[in-house]
Amino acid sequence: MISQEMNDSLTLVGPGTDAGSVLRYYWQPAALSDELMTARPVVPVRLLGEDLVLFRDEQGELGLIQRHCPHRGADMCFGRLEDNGLRCPFHGWHFDRSGQCVEQPGEPAGSKMHEQIKARSYPVVEKNGIIWAYMGPGEAPEFPMFDCFRAPDTHVFAFKGLWECNWLQALEVGIDPAHASFLHRFLEDEDPADSYGKQFRDKAANTEIPMTKLLRDYPRPDIQVEDTDYGLRLTALRHMDGGLTHVRVTNQIFPEAICIPMSREMTITQWHVPVDDKTCYWYSMFTSFDKPVDKVKMREQRLKEHRLPDYAPLKNKRNNYGYDPEEQGTQTYTGMGMDINVHDQWAVESMGGIQDRTDEHLGKTDVGIIRNRRKLRAAIASVKEGKIEELPMWNGVKPSEITGPVSNDSITEDKDWFASAKASDKVRRDACPWDANV
Ligand code: FES
Ligand SMILES: [Fe+2]
Helix, strand or coil: CCHHHHHHHHHHHHHCCCHHHHHCCCEEEEHHHHHCCCCCCCCCEEEECEEEEECCCCCCEEEEEECCCCCCCCCCCHCCCCCCCCEEECCCCCECCEEEEEEEECCCCCHHHHCCCCCCECEEECCEEEEECCCCCCCCCCCCCEHHCCHHHHHEEEEEEEEEEHHHHHHHHCCCCHHHHHCCCCCCCCCHHHHCCCCCCCEECCCEEEHHHHHCCCCCEEEEECCCCCCCEEEEEEEEEEHCEEEEEEEEEEECCCEEECCCEEEEEEEEEHHHECCCEEEEEEEEECCCCHHHHHHHHHHHCCCCCCEEECHHHHHHHHCHHHHHHCCCCCCCCHHHHHHHHHHHHCCCCCCCCCCCCCCCCHHHHHHHHHHHHHHHHHCCCCCCCCCCCCCCCCCHHHHEEEEEEEECCCCHHHHHHHHHHEEEEEHHCCCCCC
């Protein structure tokens, strides 16, 4: 339980807010590259409570500038994409991709007023299917050498989905290893051969046991959390019969991402990006250590569950997430179908726009959530005191030396859990067609 004041501090994201100021020191996913693959590459972006417009100019360069025209506020999403920039259709003011006003065709000839006019703009870069924005002060930081950024484009597939809730509760489901045994429980096991592109449907580690069965049979994980250069490493241990232990290593990447195993072949690195205080997007990068990702299949699977252009899930609170009590009795724990994303979405949206943390009761299995909130509080204090050099990944550790992170399922007799997880992870890294050494 925390105070309302603390809950506001940890959750609100607009300019000048506590958590919002921390988030602004990190690259934020702003759009999928897919969204700009149109005849007129201009899309609205709402990020950290700010309304922006993202566009690609005739030179193929990206610009991200404020959505409302600095003249009298018309919507630049309807702008004319011309002359290497965006021209407001109201009075023709023209902005280049840095947001600088370069022409005001209706003002008196020779007017220099445009030199004083600049639309708010943020640096953007494109990496493996996602366009990233840096909305913080000063120079943007380097990208860490995570697998999802290091792998070639062929081995990464990116997608996103809209959740109608605050970013922090969306993130917190990802650092809660206990829920998988309940929320994602399947009462029957699917053939692991049909598992491509789905989470928890593969075989567990080096066994023939379906992950679904393992999670169902061993619902009381022992969870260990360690600090790392990038955030937290969570090791969930499920002690099985016969002296074996299932070791699941997942990660929190500060401030808002997770990196988790999806299957032997792929990991998922997922950001929970605030649109505003009560809406967020998950942006996932599915990274393959084996064959190139079958992007057509992955996209098809996910487009069946989402509506464009806003990537809103078809199952949502307005249709009770497809809840079927009969299915809940016989097939799934939730009665909301086989897509585990829908389960997570229900869990976090059903808390309300911003979870009321003045009335919660955290248990032992919530240790990852507790540790992450502590980290976020420390970061908020550092930003307030101007001690940016204390923030994770700003603290002198070279981002180019932050690799991995190890995200893996394994089964071992060994008591050195992380060593055995690492050894099992190394097997696939050694066989990986791109350089995945850590
Ligand atoms: S409002 Fe945009 S040019 Fe006038
Ligand atoms: Fe989940």
